[in-house]
Amino acid sequence: MEQTNKEAAEETDNTPGRMPLNAGDTGYGSLPGPGLSGSVGGSESAPLLIPETEPVRQWQPMTKEELEVVAGGPGWRKVRCYLVLLFWLAWVAMLATSIAIIVMSPRPVVTPLRWWQKSLFYQLQPDLFMEKQAERSGGINALYEQLPYLKSLGIGTLILQGLSDKEASPLNFTATGERFGTLAQILHLLTESNKAGLKVVLDFCKLDLLGPQDVAGNTDEPSNHSVHHALRFWLKQGVAGFAICDTDAAYSEKILLEWRGIFKEFNSQELERIVVVKQSRDDRPPLNVTLVDVVMKSILPSSHHHLSDKEVANAIETHLQTREDIWPSWTVGGKASRDLKKLLLVLMMTLPGSPAIQYDEGIDKTQNLSLKAGTSQGALNKPSDTHTDKENAKHSAVALFTSLSRSRAREEALLYGTFTFLPFNSSSNSTLVSPSPPILAFLRSWGCVHFLILLNVGPELHALNPAWAPSLPVAGVFVTSTGMNRLGSMTLDTLELQPHEAIVIKLFKAGSYS
Structure with missing residues (x-):
């Protein structure tokens, strides 16, 4: 059996075209291993092909010619096209998203305001003003010098009062008034006011504009013509309008229609004449609002x-x-304590409408200068604290007035924003038996901007109830206050109002401020 297998193996080895199994003995394909020449073990561990070693090539930037060759290839062209297309698609998508957000987001409707709706009125009696300043700066000249200063405070319109006395009626152009002066002085005041950028409204309140009337109520025609002539005269001088009382005989639809017809002759795009009605009673029947x-x-x-x-x-x-x-114009009217003077000023300047401020010595430039001069003169003679307190009070009054007028001029919410009265309870720290007036508050809103006005009319310290208005943001920043001592950010849940204090706060959501 073993012999038979051996013979078969030999026959296989001797078959033509086949490699013998013991090729290593014959010397085919054998490679000597390391240290063993021609050994069988060495041929199994040694590689058949020995790669040639190549030198390591260091990295070098491509030359300009190489870059041009590579950049001009079809692959880079496709990549650039895809990148440009992706950029424009992203830009169009962002633009479409922005437009959609603007269109879908709620926005307030802007109502164009007339000049008198944006103006701050300042009621002034030139004769009384000059009487106070006659000893200091020469009467009428003191008023001329104050006009640029009043404009810098934010005042836009002067309402000249006290011109309706018998001696110097505005209807009599040639009269010479003992209290105010000649017609030339009135005209010069109008000229200087226009140069300073101040409009002028003449107060005809309590002046008999219609003259004598018969029993049937018909006006005297010559007197009526003289009124029309007087109106045209003052309109030619640049007067911006006239003020009358609701108790005057001229306060009628017929007379106001005649005045409107005269105004059309002088109205222009730069200046539209107005009629101001001083309301003395709330029960007066309203006239046509177009008059x-x-x-x-x-x-x-x-x-x-x-x-x-x-x-x-x-x-x-x-x-x-x-x-x-x-459109209302707010004035104080009645009498209140001096402690509430600044609070009422804050109220007038933040209510919807045009505030009408009565002449105030606190913002009188001549008064401030004379006070400073008196203080500096008394410094050599150990000035008392009274001068210093008065001077600080003057500075505080001017600072409050300026802060309110500038806030009203630049904030849309205070100009034509919506008005919301906020009745709420407050926690009082008072132990008095008589109940103190509650805190009064209202909101002026324009879009997402909210101005909160808080008024503490009473003589006690008040703290806000934490649940007073849960729908409003609790964070905000102080805009101004009657004491001019409120600065920086605040939260409503920690706010306490001092006696007779008014505060203006700009509210904003947490993490954002505008």
Whole structure:
């Protein structure tokens, strides 16, 4: 059996075209291993092909010619086309998204305002003003010098009062008034006011514009013509309008229609003449709103004595809850304590409408200069603290007035924003038996911007109830206050109002401010 297998193997080895199994013995394909020449073990571990070693090539930047060759290839062209297409698609997508956000987001409707709706009125009696300044700076010249200063405070329109006396009626151009002066001085005041950028409204209130009337109520035609002639005269001088009272005989639809016809002759794109009606009673029947531009309303009722804090709070709350159908112009009107003077100023400057500020010595430039001169003169003689306190009070009054006028001029919410009265409870720290007036508050909103006005009319310290208005943001920043001592950011849940204090706060959501 073993012999047979051996013979078969030999036959296989001797078959033509086949490699013998013991090729290593014959010398085919054998490679000597390391240290063993021609050994079988060495042939199994040694590689059949030995690669040639290549030198290592260091990296070098491509030359300009190589870059041009590579960049001009078809692959890079496709990549550039794809990148440009992707950029424009992303840009169009962002633009479409922005437009969609702007269109879908709620936005307030902008109502164009007339010049008197944006203006700050300043009621001034030139004769009384000059009497106070006659000893200091020469009477009428003191008023001329103040005009640029009043403009810098944010005042836009002067309402000249006290011109309706018998000696110097505005209807009599040739009269010479003992209190005010000649017609030339009035005309010069108009000229200087226009140069300073101030408009002028003449106060015809309580002036008999119609003259004598018969029993049937018909006016005297010559007198009526003289009124029309007087109106044309003052309109030619650049007067911006006229003010009358709702108790005057001229306060009628017929007379106001005649005035409107005269105004059309002098109206222009730069200046539109107006009619201001001073409202003395709330029960007066309203006229056609197209005949009256501004209704001047008093916040406080007229009285011979100073109103109490409770009476002032009730009067303010009544006006805050009343909706106005015609553009109002707010003035104080009644009498209140000096502690509430700044609070009422903040109220007038933040209510919807045009504030009408009465002449105030606190913002009188001549008064401030004379006070400084008196203080510096007294410095050599050990000045008392009274001068320093008065000077600080003057600076505080001017700073508050300027802050309010500038905020009203640049903030859309304070100009034509919506008005929302906010009745809420407050936690009082007072132990007095008589209840103190509650905190009064309202909101002026324009889009996502909210201005909160808080009024503490009472003589006690008040802290806000944490749940007073859960729908409003609790964070904000102080805009101004009656004491001019509120600065920086704040939160409503930690706010305390001082006695007779008013605060203006700009609210914003947490993590954002605008």
